[in-house]
Amino acid sequence: VVKDNSYILKLSCVDRPGIVSEVSGHLFAQGFNILDAQQFNDVETGHFFMRVVFGTADGAIPAEPPTNGFRSIAEQLGMRWSLRRLGEKRRVLLLVSKFDHCLVDLLYRSRIGELPMRIAGIVSNHPRSEFLDSDFGEIPFFHLPVTRETKLEQEAELWECIQKMDVELVVLARYMQVLSDGLSAKLTGRCINIHHSFLPGFKGAKPYHQAFERGVKVIGATAHYVTGALDEGPIIEQDVERISHRDTPDDLVRKGRDIERRVLAKAILNHLEDRVILNGRKTVVFTD
Amino acid sequence: VVKDNSYILKLSCVDRPGIVSEVSGHLFAQGFNILDAQQFNDVETGHFFMRVVFGTADGAIPAEPPTNGFRSIAEQLGMRWSLRRLGEKRRVLLLVSKFDHCLVDLLYRSRIGELPMRIAGIVSNHPRSEFLDSDFGEIPFFHLPVTRETKLEQEAELWECIQKMDVELVVLARYMQVLSDGLSAKLTGRCINIHHSFLPGFKGAKPYHQAFERGVKVIGATAHYVTGALDEGPIIEQDVERISHRDTPDDLVRKGRDIERRVLAKAILNHLEDRVILNGRKTVVFTD
């Protein structure tokens, strides 16, 4: 539910004394009550990270959006920040190739309101006919096939798609094409990929087969922001499952589907609830 | 390591607007820098919980302990609070009956400095001769045998022990005697028990045998504050392990030892680092 009188403030800046005091003092002076707050001081990099959920103390809709009042503090402290209504739905583009378990899962979660998002569209390098069993409802589907020769053009189309539809988050829901450095750069911090291994183990292609060959006893999946370096982006969420010598590569693929679905969904939820902040090669995740 | 210029403030009170602003403003005014802060507003009960780690901005030892300055704010807001030096070791009494795996584990963790505590003494209803394999070093051992008839006297002795040695935390490290309501009340919020089941399942005696009889597929352990109601106290930490039909009650006991050790140690660490705050029948735990 969007709450008209509640907001999420997410910010990061160089650490220095008094930030919490300044932010909380400002909110109090504006008549807001802090409902939840988490902060983190990275002593290694000297950076400060904060997430604050606040609302009007009386439950009324504020006369003017709190964004305006906050801008001067943010500028003064050199913050990277965002301020959104609690529960506001953001526009998300889902990219998929052949395997649709993450796609179907996200459609369901979106439908029952578990994820605060509006699916702006579905993009695939495979044609719509391969997803006949799936009901996409009103969601537009874009078939953007790609070959080595047409990759540049395809990414241009994709980028146009993203801009036209005002997409705020791109999700690679088992999209098996590597984004170019250029497109990755444009999508910094707003493109999430699910890799079907427990990174940094088994980067690249066919990770379940790699895991089978190596004889590991636990497999996993990793949701991370996409960067130019393949499978090297900042990790948002990981999870694992035990396996045994009895498991064939097909079994790993099957067991992996469950891990991938829940890891990707959790990463998206955390992103959409403004719980994730980039911290260089890493992320700060303020969990619930 | 005790840091002479860093402190942990732990507090709870009835929620109202401006608490974070007031606390952080006060600390800033006193020349302190917030290093870590977590808070929680329980909308159900209307209570506010906070843990703040702070230090002098310049790293110097403060002229006067920050406790004094904070007292008036705390009183004004009706807070229950504590303020301690970061890393300060607290005096802990360990109670044990026959099984010493938790005791031995805590002795080791204490020795290598993993837990910020000083073991004030070890109390058992079994004699020292049953623990011959264990090296207690300089730690005094008290044999306080107990029967149904002498329970009152034994608890009186125990209570004297606790007072004389200025014990701040009592740990029932597989101490198989139920504390009376009276003693439990005196130790509210500073007596931790490890129960060898995943509460609320399998309360009372022989939980692993109960679990075996029921045929569960996962067993667990629960660390909780002791109250007058057996196995009903506020839960601090729980963890589990998978089992199978092949596991005998003896196997469950063996697997359970590992769960008990880590659950109890984690609960104690969280307590000693002032991460746990009582919230009626529950706890707020600000994890790392």
Add this chain to the structure above:
Amino acid sequence: VVKDNSYILKLSCVDRPGIVSEVSGHLFAQGFNILDAQQFNDVETGHFFMRVVFGTADGAIPAEPPTNGFRSIAEQLGMRWSLRRLGEKRRVLLLVSKFDHCLVDLLYRSRIGELPMRIAGIVSNHPRSEFLDSDFGEIPFFHLPVTRETKLEQEAELWECIQKMDVELVVLARYMQVLSDGLSAKLTGRCINIHHSFLPGFKGAKPYHQAFERGVKVIGATAHYVTGALDEGPIIEQDVERISHRDTPDDLVRKGRDIERRVLAKAILNHLEDRVILNGRKTVVFTD
């Protein structure tokens, strides 16, 4: 994939020397090769349990089904047993009330061939109009409303449904009606329920709210065979997830959906692959 030359033999009987020798000797004599075998001797009850996967050594389709040859051994040793083609799809009836996350999940898993089953029908005490977002394809839907007064009649209809459609497994996929003792008895060992708590904790209604009230730090779900005693049937599978003081009952419901889906799916897969054998109040589960 159904393999025309491979079979799963599942059996249990009173233990005595020579069973493995007799079974494996028989299969060898018939020209079969054992591909996988697991057994369990319950020393407590003196019962023997076995699962054997075998195929013709030359990969050919056997002249006659191995069932016939096995019958005499089985009778002689007083076995309860089944023998099925590997991968054979069994007819399953799904029952659901309001929440459809398990239903939708099972439909998807069935569609991609993850579960060796054919969904014979979907039964709900809620009308089809409440599931408009779900595409049931060709699967027949039966609306069987129920009140306290009509429970007897409704169960009679349900039982007729089960018989007419030759249903081998009934799945209560968040079906919030308690089956009567009579119907439970008819469905012994072939009706699986998902309970949304870590049994034996939080039996009965609204387990997530019970868990919230109690302040547990881990929640779970339990798949079990249905018996006349509510939430007391033999457990097939359980799993858990960590929670914190920040989680509201709604958060528990959301997190629980993920646990319920995977626990129920895993229990059904194990049942359909003949990995589960009843052992009194418990189950033997030969995992992969």
Add this chain to the structure above:
Amino acid sequence: VVKDNSYILKLSCVDRPGIVSEVSGHLFAQGFNILDAQQFNDVETGHFFMRVVFGTADGAIPAEPPTNGFRSIAEQLGMRWSLRRLGEKRRVLLLVSKFDHCLVDLLYRSRIGELPMRIAGIVSNHPRSEFLDSDFGEIPFFHLPVTRETKLEQEAELWECIQKMDVELVVLARYMQVLSDGLSAKLTGRCINIHHSFLPGFKGAKPYHQAFERGVKVIGATAHYVTGALDEGPIIEQDVERISHRDTPDDLVRKGRDIERRVLAKAILNHLEDRVILNGRKTVVFTD
């Protein structure tokens, strides 16, 4: 407890029809009753693996050890095999460097009879004086210091130690020296190392610092047989723990100690109970 009338048979060979029948038929003919059996057919490599626990049907001590009778079958089928009394304690050598948490843990587990082993000795490249807090009881301690120049001589001494004391299993309990190819080859399948990462991620030195740098959300530990290739040996057991952005490298080291202890102990238990069989670069582990 050593059972004079019960045995564990562990074997592997090229797969072919009739092995189970032959082995179980033989045991039955000799008057033995199978108590537990697990097998695995690796379709990829065409190898067969089996673990059988059996005892005399009447509970009597067998007239002659079953080893003799089994030899001809084993030779005929080209088996690699072992046959031991159930519960027989094997001679284990523990190697340790600076960090003694695994050592202390194994000493305790050995003392309470959790692991069927006799600790033949403790070897360290650090002097006894660094372990003053640990009570080694009667267990001989060998200080074998090592430098790049003296590695050859040190390993020769170590090997002599192993032979003289008739050591059956060598455990690298956080021994921070890499064994040479030569020594690794001599100890194939009977030297277990604990690596403090979730392999294949973070091989080599300072894995927790590598994990911190990479920003993973889960850390782990891996117990594996030692081979000439560093951190590449067949994996026996792995486990993991969640971490967050708040965890410093020191926190990872602390949390890692718990994972390392239980992963190493579980791998050793499985090895000593003859549950682990080498399968090329991998292991077959017949879990309980």
